[in-house]
Amino acid sequence: MLAAVFTLLLALILLRVPIGFSMLLAGFIGIASITGVDPAFKLVGQVVYATGLDYSWVVLPLFILMGNLISQAGFAADLYRASNSFLGHFRGGLAMATVVACGGLSAVSGSSLATAATMSKIAMPTMRAYGYSDRLSAASIAAGGTLGILIPPSIVMMIYGVLTETDIGKLFIAGVLPGIVGILGYMAAVWAVTRRRPELGPPAERMQMRGRFATLKSVWPVLALFAFIIGGIYAGVFTPTEAAGMGVTGALVLGFLTGTLRLSALPAIFVESGRTTAMLFIVIFGSLVLGNYANLAGVTTYLNDFVAKYSITGMQLMLLFVVVCFILGAIVESLSMILLTIPIFFPLFKAQGFDAIWFGIIVVVVTEISFIVPPLGLNLFVLKSTVPNLDTRLLYRGIMPFMYADFVRLALLIWLPAISLFLPNLMIK
Numbered sequence: 001m002l003a004a005v006f007t008l009l010l011a012l013i014l015l016r017v018p019i020g021f022s023m024l025l026a027g028f029i030g031i032a033s034i035t036g037v038d039p040a041f042k043l044v045g046q047v048v049y050a051t052g053l054d055y056s057w058v059v060l061p062l063f064i065l066m067g068n069l070i071s072q073a074g075f076a077a078d079l080y081r082a083s084n085s086f087l088g089h090f091r092g093g094l095a096m097a098t099v100v101a102c103g104g105l106s107a108v109s110g111s112s113l114a115t116a117a118t119m120s121k122i123a124m125p126t127m128r129a130y131g132y133s134d135r136l137s138a139a140s141i142a143a144g145g146t147l148g149i150l151i152p153p154s155i156v157m158m159i160y161g162v163l164t165e166t167d168i169g170k171l172f173i174a175g176v177l178p179g180i181v182g183i184l185g186y187m188a189a190v191w192a193v194t195r196r197r198p199e200l201g202p203p204a205e206r207m208q209m210r211g212r213f214a215t216l217k218s219v220w221p222v223l224a225l226f227a228f229i230i231g232g233i234y235a236g237v238f239t240p241t242e243a244a245g246m247g248v249t250g251a252l253v254l255g256f257l258t259g260t261l262r263l264s265a266l267p268a269i270f271v272e273s274g275r276t277t278a279m280l281f282i283v284i285f286g287s288l289v290l291g292n293y294a295n296l297a298g299v300t301t302y303l304n305d306f307v308a309k310y311s312i313t314g315m316q317l318m319l320l321f322v323v324v325c326f327i328l329g330a331i332v333e334s335l336s337m338i339l340l341t342i343p344i345f346f347p348l349f350k351a352q353g354f355d356a357i358w359f360g361i362i363v364v365v366v367t368e369i370s371f372i373v374p375p376l377g378l379n380l381f382v383l384k385s386t387v388p389n390l391d392t393r394l395l396y397r398g399i400m401p402f403m404y405a406d407f408v409r410l411a412l413l414i415w416l417p418a419i420s421l422f423l424p425n426l427m428i429k
Helices: 002-014 019-035 037-052 055-073 075-087 093-109 112-129 134-149 155-164 168-174 176-196 209-234 240-258 263-296 299-309 314-329 334-351 356-371 378-386 392-415 418-425
Strands: none
Touching (some): 002 019, 019 263, 019 334, 037 263, 055 075, 055 112, 055 155, 055 263, 075 093, 075 112, 112 134, 112 378, 134 155, 134 176, 134 392, 155 334, 155 356, 168 209, 168 240, 168 356, 168 418, 176 356, 176 418, 263 334, 299 334, 314 334, 314 356, 314 392, 356 392, 356 418, 378 392, 392 418
16 A cells, blocks of 8 residues: 555656645545544644644744845845955856855745745846856856755755754754855856866956945845844854744844835735745645654654664665655655655664754755756756746756765765764854
8 A cells, every 4th residue: 555655646746736735645545544534534634733833833934934025125136246246257256156145145045946046137147248158157046046945044944853853943053064065065166167168157357355345235134134043043042933033023124224125015025925835834734644644554664674674874874865865856846855755764864873963954955956956956947937048958067067066065964974063062052
């Protein structure tokens, strides 16, 4: 029956049934086959009701709202101008500035798709105006956008933290150094590409030092909000849930103070945030129902016995997890991939003694890579839908150096857990 349920799930996904409803239906049928129809209805209802009332999930809609407020306020353009003023005159500098600006926007966004979509409208016209190849320009935006789920606050980290009962504040802090490593890796990829093919990213004009520092004045709202949220969590002043509420308040205040956010824009922002939240919760409900079926069917017990029987080491298990995620990433979108794999794999890694925070960072980085893996990476679809006349083949070719940089970063984070755990270990208890 287990094989039949997951075959049904795959069939529904391939038929383009929304992933949340696909998991709900497959999980319900699986549970009904074990407990009967009436108990299955009761279990599904209980899961939806209990999850909807769980206070831990409050962080999700609040950080989504904060990201939409920041995006509407137009702070992304200021970040790009500031990055461009310091890096634009180097070979490939505009692409490097795009990566840095994506990192800055990620610090107050929490969403890879939102980061990539916003930066594509800001950075792509500038790079085209300076003669940059679409191959490098679009790839740098798609790759830089993935930082949205690693540099805190991160929607994916929130979901992982709630599902695994891991400290979300420590997860946020743990993402800072890997995020910086990611930015440096992407900048190195741009440098390597333009060193071999200088015509792909010609240098722009050099700005005077006084002008460079003048551009920094416009990015203070983003820096202030990031420092306020992450600094408060790091110092133990407030919890991640409280930080989400403070973040929304801070975004509103800064938007109105700087005059970049209009009162008339709030209804549309609230509606979009509500729509995104509803979509995510349907996927979460589906994953929890499917996870309940997996537990009833003894999937975790079977996998634990399999790992013990064949003496599978922790690193072999990690390799298996990465491979499974890459395969699933070619079929389903990244959030659904996490919700499908975490309930099954997390108990295995916990039994192996793996640190939950470190494993969470690995999960996020693997998810990042899936966002740019051709041909189904979600950030690639974002670029194709937002950038006019973009040659898909050039985008696929251009993304490869950034993927190589991601594989190097993933290997570093796996072999050197201290990169992820250094800052959380210094947090005030």
